[in-house]
Every structure is written in structure tokens, then in C-alpha cells.
Amino acid sequence: MSTRTALVSKDVNAPVATVRPLSKLPMPSKLRPPQVQVKRPLAQDEANIDGTGAPQAKRRKPEEVAKPNGRGNNGSTTAAKRPAPARSQRQTSAATLPKVDRPAVTRTKPAAARPAKPTVVARNPPAKPTARPRANTSTKPSITTTSTANGPKKAKRPAWDLKGRLADIESQLEMRNALNHQLQQEVNERTGNNHSLESDNDSLRSALQQKGRCLEEANQTIQQLERKVRDSEDELMASTRRLQREKDDVLHANQQLDRQLADVRGDLGASRQECSGLKASVAQMAAAQAGITAELASTKLNYEQSLEAGRLLQNEIAQLKVVIAQHEAMIADQEAQIRENETTRRKLHNTIQELKGNIRVFCRVRPLLPEETASGHDMRHINFTETDNKTIELADANLNESNVGTRSSSSKKYEFGFDRVFDPSSTQAEVFDEISQLVQSALDGYNVCVFAYGQTGSGKTFTMEGPDDVGEETEGMIPRAVRQIFQTASELKEKGWEYTMEASFLEIYNETVRDLLGAGDKKCEIKLAAKDGRGGTNSGSNDVEVTNSTTVAVSGEAQVRALLGRASHQRAVAATGCNERSSRSHSVFRLRLTGTNALTGEASQGTLNLVDLAGSERLSQSGSTGERLRETKNINRSLSNLGNVIMALANKESHVPYRNSKLTHLLQNSLGGNSKTLMFVNISPREENLQESLCSLRFATKVNQCNIGTAQKKVK
Numbered sequence: 059m060s061t062r063t064a065l066v067s068k069d070v071n072a073p074v075a076t077v078r079p080l081s082k083l084p085m086p087s088k089l090r091p092p093q094v095q096v097k098r099p100l101a102q103d104e105a106n107i108d109g110t111g112a113p114q115a116k117r118r119k120p121e122e123v124a125k126p127n128g129r130g131n132n133g134s135t136t137a138a139k140r141p142a143p144a145r146s147q148r149q150t151s152a153a154t155l156p157k158v159d160r161p162a163v164t165r166t167k168p169a170a171a172r173p174a175k176p177t178v179v180a181r182n183p184p185a186k187p188t189a190r191p192r193a194n195t196s197t198k199p200s201i202t203t204t205s206t207a208n209g210p211k212k213a214k215r216p217a218w219d220l221k222g223r224l225a226d227i228e229s230q231l232e233m234r235n236a237l238n239h240q241l242q243q244e245v246n247e248r249t250g251n252n253h254s255l256e257s258d259n260d261s262l263r264s265a266l267q268q269k270g271r272c273l274e275e276a277n278q279t280i281q282q283l284e285r286k287v288r289d290s291e292d293e294l295m296a297s298t299r300r301l302q303r304e305k306d307d308v309l310h311a312n313q314q315l316d317r318q319l320a321d322v323r324g325d326l327g328a329s330r331q332e333c334s335g336l337k338a339s340v341a342q343m344a345a346a347q348a349g350i351t352a353e354l355a356s357t358k359l360n361y362e363q364s365l366e367a368g369r370l371l372q373n374e375i376a377q378l379k380v381v382i383a384q385h386e387a388m389i390a391d392q393e394a395q396i397r398e399n400e401t402t403r404r405k406l407h408n409t410i411q412e413l414k415g416n417i418r419v420f421c422r423v424r425p426l427l428p429e430e431t432a433s434g435h436d437m438r439h440i441n442f443t444e445t446d447n448k449t450i451e452l453a454d455a456n457l458n459e460s461n462v463g464t465r466s467s468s469s470k471k472y473e474f475g476f477d478r479v480f481d482p483s484s485t486q487a488e489v490f491d492e493i494s495q496l497v498q499s500a501l502d503g504y505n506v507c508v509f510a511y512g513q514t515g516s517g518k519t520f521t522m523e524g525p526d527d528v529g530e531e532t533e534g535m536i537p538r539a540v541r542q543i544f545q546t547a548s549e550l551k552e553k554g555w556e557y558t559m560e561a562s563f564l565e566i567y568n569e570t571v572r573d574l575l576g577a578g579d580k581k582c583e584i585k586l587a588a589k590d591g592r593g594g595t596n597s598g599s600n601d602v603e604v605t606n607s608t609t610v611a612v613s614g615e616a617q618v619r620a621l622l623g624r625a626s627h628q629r630a631v632a633a634t635g636c637n638e639r640s641s642r643s644h645s646v647f648r649l650r651l652t653g654t655n656a657l658t659g660e661a662s663q664g665t666l667n668l669v670d671l672a673g674s675e676r677l678s679q680s681g682s683t684g685e686r687l688r689e690t691k692n693i694n695r696s697l698s699n700l701g702n703v704i705m706a707l708a709n710k711e712s713h714v715p716y717r718n719s720k721l722t723h724l725l726q727n728s729l730g731g732n733s734k735t736l737m738f739v740n741i742s743p744r745e746e747n748l749q750e751s752l753c754s755l756r757f758a759t760k761v762n763q764c765n766i767g768t769a770q771k772k773v774k
């Protein structure tokens with residue numbers, strides 16, 4: 059008994075463990091388990107079967123198997139006593155049987171291995187299950203049998219009828235075995251179906267995987283195709299743009315060609331017009347050529363005539379060249395003669411100066427100043443002869459000093475004659491006109507010395523330099539002499555003379571030489587320079603030089619005017635108190651003129667000295683004391699020595715006392731035989747200055763009577 063039960067349990071459980079979860083797949087209606095299985099009284103049968111082993115209990119839910127299992131183990135009698143379930147209940151139990159088996163299937167076949175899309179399986183239903191309905195049909199008889207076995211219950215055998223009961227049991231056992239056999243067959247069939255389904259499932263899964271791979275490949279292919287499409291689209295776009303550009307280029311080229319064509323057409327039209335114009339021009343030129351040809355013939359004729367005339371002109375030119383050469387020779391002779399004439403003029407000029415005397419005296423009487431006129435001064439005591447302008451007459455009303463300033467009929471007249479007398483109305487220009495020839499002599503190479511001698515306030519500075527508010531008309535002898543020198547030097551350039559000029563301005567105060575163009579702080583000494591190595595001095599005397607004195611090369615009037623201004627400033631700085639320095643000192647403006655003539659080879663060196671002497675007041679009349687007395691003594695000594703030198707020169711004495719005073723020492727080469735000297739004796743118009751005027755006129759007369767020899771030109 060137990061052996062058979064175990065065998066049945068083993069057979070029943072084995073196929074159940076491999077049942078596939080058919081409900082997971084869309085099972086065709088033909089493959090579904092037949093409803094007859096539901097009609098089987100499985101619950102009771104299985105309870106009996108389960109009572110033999112645990113595997114059946116494991117496949118059921120606890121609530122479904124608890125009671126049968128608990129009772130199953132206690133014997134079939136309990137099950138037999140139990141009322142049979144209703145048919146609907148058995149069917150439900152049978153219908154749930156496959157569902158109870160599903161968990162076992164789930165354990166053997168993981169859900170993850172199943173195809174993701176059941177629809178694939180549905181499209182490919184397995185072919186084998188079509189045979190299953192027949193198998194199921196074969197089971198029906200057993201069910202029917204079972205139904206028969208479960209038919210109306212037999213009467214309960216009495217307890218003592220063991221034999222009958224045993225027979226019943228054996229009968230039931232046989233039925234059970236038959237049923238088991240049928241079930242085993244059914245299980246086998248189902249197992250086969252399962253295998254078939256699994257095989258189908260595998261094939262479907264592999265097909266699905268293959269489809270998946272195909273799908274992936276298709277996707278990849280699609281992606282590749284999409285990329286190719288995109289690439290193609292890009293290429294298409296690029297090609298489209300390129301074609302558009304090419305199209306635009308072609309259109310542009312076409313437009314250019316159209317324009318060029320229009321231009322060419324225009325040019326062609328213009329060329330045609332030009333061609334027609336050229337044709338007309340050619341015709342005109344042909345006509346003109348004919349005219350030119352005729353004209354050429356005429357020109358040739360003229361040319362031959364001109365050649366003949368040219369030959370005649372050349373002969374004439376040759377003759378004229380001879381004449382020109384003769385004229386040039388004449389001009390050269392005349393130029394040479396002009397230069398000779400210039401030399402002759404200089405000699406004649408010098409001769410005239412000699413005839414006039416190498417020392418001359420001009421007398422100049424200044425006018426009364428406005429303040430002098432206003433104070434009642436007059437100059438009736440001075441008379442000028444209008445005939446020759448060479449005589450001046452002073453009337454001394456009272457010989458007695460006490461009667462000075464009064465007039466009487468017994469007045470004494472003093473007449474003085476000079477080379478020229480300038481009355482108060484004489485202008486600076488008239489005065490300079492008389493000395494301009496001396497200035498010319500300086501340019502010719504002579505030493506010229508012009509003095510202004512007279513008492514203080516007599517007009518010496520006015521004559522030599524001009525007034526303080528100097529203008530063009532009131533310019534003195536120095537600026538006028540300078541202007542003439544520069545003008546004459548410029549004119550002499552045409553005759554080949556070139557001059558260089560050097561200026562210096564010295565002052566002699568209290569027998570001290572001072573440089574008015576320098577700082578004036580250095581002691582100046584008068585020295586005789588060494589003889590010219592070439593023996594250039596015809597006088598035999600040496601040139602006088604002053605140490606520490608400033609010599610300025612001058613080239614124009616303005617420059618000389620600036621030097622005079624500088625000298626005037628220096629003298630003003632040296633003035634002390636009421637002591638008028640300019641009145642108490644001698645000033646010497648010296649202009650050294652060096653000339654060369656490249657044409658004649660001549661050279662000359664002259665010196666123009668313009669000297670403004672200190673006031674010549676008599677010591678007895680001055681009433682000076684102290685420093686003023688010393689100044690007066692020095693002034694008188696130097697002026698007296700100037701007279702002595704002139705007298706010595708006039709008397710041709712062997713010794714001329716040049717060195718007795720700074721003034722004569724400085725003017726050594728400008729006094730004597732090698733120089734031309736002119737003295738202005740300036741006279742005050744005031745009658746109260748009559749005696750000083752007489753003294754000055756007497757000194758000037760003495761100088762004027764001197765013949766200091768023949769001036770000699772100094773050539774280098």
C-alpha cells in the first residue's frame with residue numbers, strides 16, 4: 059500500500075515540476091486544457107495522494123491544502139466520510155490546478171528569460187499543439203468512469219463486513235490506479251507539449267533575439283543612412299550654394315560682357331567716326347602737304363638766300379669783332395687812364411691841400427642859446443666879413459678889465475683871419491663840406507687830425523659830435539666823416555679799392571690815457587710800434603700804439619654810432635659831481651683806414667683823428683683850486699705843449715716835444731710832415747667871454763701861421 063502510494067506520488071510530482079507556465083503565453087484555444095479535467099473530483103483524490111508526501115502540499119497555497127493535507131495523513135476513511143464537493147467546486151479546483159503549478163514553473167524558468175513582447179509569440183503559434191485535443195479527448199472516458207465511480211453512494215457496509223469493505227477498497231484502488239494511469243499519460247502528453255512549447259519558445263526567443271539584432275542593425279543602418287542623408291544634405295546645400303555662386307558669377311560675367319559689348323560697340327562707333335574724321339584729315343593733310351611742299355621749295359630758296367646773307371653777316375661779324383676788340387683795348391686803356399687819373403687826382407688833391415697848408419684853422423662862433431638871448435646877451439662885439447668868410451673881428455669896448463661889458467667909442471677892435479670863419483648861422487653840413495676833402499685824404503692814405511679848440515661851452519662837442527638830441531641835420535663832424543668814408547670806400551670798389559676800418563676812442567684826463575670803448579679799468583700806455591718790416595712808412599717815424607685800448611673793426615655807420623654812444627656813456631660814468639668830465643678831458647676818436655687795390659697793386663693806410671679838446675680856460679681867470687686847479691694846469695700844459703709842437707714843426711726844429719704831453723704824444727704821427735691838420739677854434743658869442751675868445755683866437759692864429767711841412771702819403 060505505502061509503496062504504491064509513494065510510486066504514484068513520485069510519478070505525479072515529476073511532470074508537475076517541469077510544467078511550463080502556459081498561462082504566460084497566449085495559448086490558442088485549441089491548446090487549452092479541456093474543461094473535463096475540472097469535472098474530476100481532484101480535490102478529494104489529490105487529498106488522498108497528498109497524504110502520501112510533501113511535494114503536493116508545496117505546490118498548493120496554504121489555505122487550499124491545509125485541510126486536505128491534515129486529513130489525508132489520517133486515512134482515506136476520513137476523506138470518504140467527507141461529503142463530496144459540488145461539481146462546480148470540483149471544476150473550480152481543477153481549473154485552479156494549473157495555476158497551483160505555476161510557481162514551480164516560475165522557479166525553473168526565470169521570467170527574465172522570457173521574450174519581452176508576448177505578441178511575437180502570438181503571431182507565431184506553435185504548430186504541434188493542434189494534436190492535443192485528441193489526447194484530451196482520450197481522457198474523457200476515464201472521467202466518465204470516475205463520474206460513474208462517484209455516482210450514487212452504495213449503502214454503508216456494516217462493520218463486520220470486512221470482506222465487503224475490503225472489496226470496496228480494492229475496487230476504489232483499482233479505479234484510482236486507472237485514474238492515475240490516465241493522469242500519468244496526460245502528464246506525459248503535457249510534458250511533451252511543454253517540450254514542444256519550450257522548443258517553440260526557444261525558437262521564438264532566438265527569432266526574437268535575431269529580430270532584435272536585426273532591429274539593432276537596422277537602427278544602426280538607419281543611423282548610418284541618416285548620417286549619410288545629413289552628409290548628402292550638407293553636400294547638397296554646399297553644392298547648391300556653390301552652384302548659386304557660380305550662377306551669380308556667370309550672371310556677373312554676362313553683365314560685364316554685356317557692358318564690354320556695349321563699350322566695344324561704342325568704341326566701334328567712335329572709331330568709325332574717327333576713321334571718317336581721319337580720312338578727312340588725311341585729305342586735308344594731303345592738301346596741306348602739297349602746300350608745304352610748295353612752301354618748302356620757297357623756304358629752300360629763302361634758306362639759300364639766308365645762307366648767302368649769313369655768309370655776309372659772318373664777314374660783318376668778323377669785322378665787328380675786330381672793332382669790338384679795338385674798343386675793348388680802348389676801354390682797357392681808358393680804365394687804366396682812369397686809374398692813373400685817380401692817382402693823379404689824389405696827387406692833385408694833396409697838392410691843393412698842401413697849397414692850402416698842411417695845417418689849417420677854421421673859426422666857428424656858436425649862436426647865442428635861447429636862455430642867453432632871454433637873459434639879454436648879445437653878440438654885437440663880434441663882426442664877420444661877408445666877402446670871404448675868413449675874417450672875424452672882435453671889439454673890446456673897454457681895455458680896462460673893470461669896464462668889460464660896457465661899450466664906448468674908444469673900443470679896440472681885434473681882427474683875425476683864418477682859412478674859414480663860420481658865423482653862428484653856419485650849419486653842420488656847411489662846416490663838414492669844408493673838411494670833407496681832409497676826410498678824403500685819410501682814405502688816400504694820409505694821417506689827418508681835426509681838433510676842436512676853445513673854452514668850455516664854446517661849441518667844441520657840438521661841432522665834433524653834435525648836440526645831445528642829435529638829428530640828421532645836427533650831426534657833427536665825426537658821424538659825417540664816418541658816413542663819407544663808407545660811401546667813398548664803396549665807390550672806390552669800382553676802381554679796385556678795398557678798405558678795412560678800425561676804430562678806437564680814447565680819453566686823456568689829467569695826463570692819463572683811458573679807453574672809452576673798453577671797461578676803462580686798465581691803464582693805457584702810449585708806445586711807438588716797431589718799424590714796418592717792409593719799410594712802408596715814408597715818414598720814417600713809427601706808428602703810435604696805445605696798450606690795453608680797444609680797437610673795433612667797423613663796417614657801417616650804425617656800428618660807429620653805437621661806439622660813440624658807448625664812449626659817451628663811459629665819460630658820463632667817470633663824471634664826478636658838478637665836475638663836467640667832458641669839459642676837463644681831451645677825447646680822441648681814431649679811425650684807421652687800410653686800403654688795397656688789386657687792379658693797380660696799390661695800398662694805403664691813413665688815420666683820421668677827430669679830437670675834442672678840453673676847455674682852454676686861463677688859469678688866472680678860472681679861479682680854480684684843488685682838483686679843479688690840477689685839472690686846469692694839466693689842460694693848459696697839454697694845450698700849451700700842443701702849441702709848442704706846432705711851433706717846433708713850423709720852425710722845423712730838430713726836436714719836436716711830442717712827449718711833453720699825452721695829447722701830443724698820442725697825436726705824434728698826426729702832427730707834422732706826414733699829416734694834415736685842421737683846427738677848429740670855437741668861440742663863445744657871449745661878450746663876457748671876450749678875453750677867453752681873444753686868447754683862443756690868438757692861439758689859433760699862431761697855429762694857422764705855421765707851415766708844418768708837406769704831408770706825405772703813407773703807402774704800404
Ligand SMILES: Nc1ncnc2c1ncn2[C@@H]1O[C@H](COP(=O)(O)OP(=O)(O)OP(=O)(O)O)[C@@H](O)[C@H]1O
Nearest residue numbers: 424425513514515516517518519520525640641673
Ligand atoms: N653851432 C651851434 N648851434 C647851436 N647850438 C650850439 C652850437 N654850438 C654849441 N651849441 C650849444 O652850446 C652849448 C655848449 O656847446 P658844447 O657843449 O658843444 O661846448 P663845448 O665847448 O664842447 O663845452 P665843453 O668844453 O664843456 O665840452 C650846448 O648846449 C650846445 O648845444
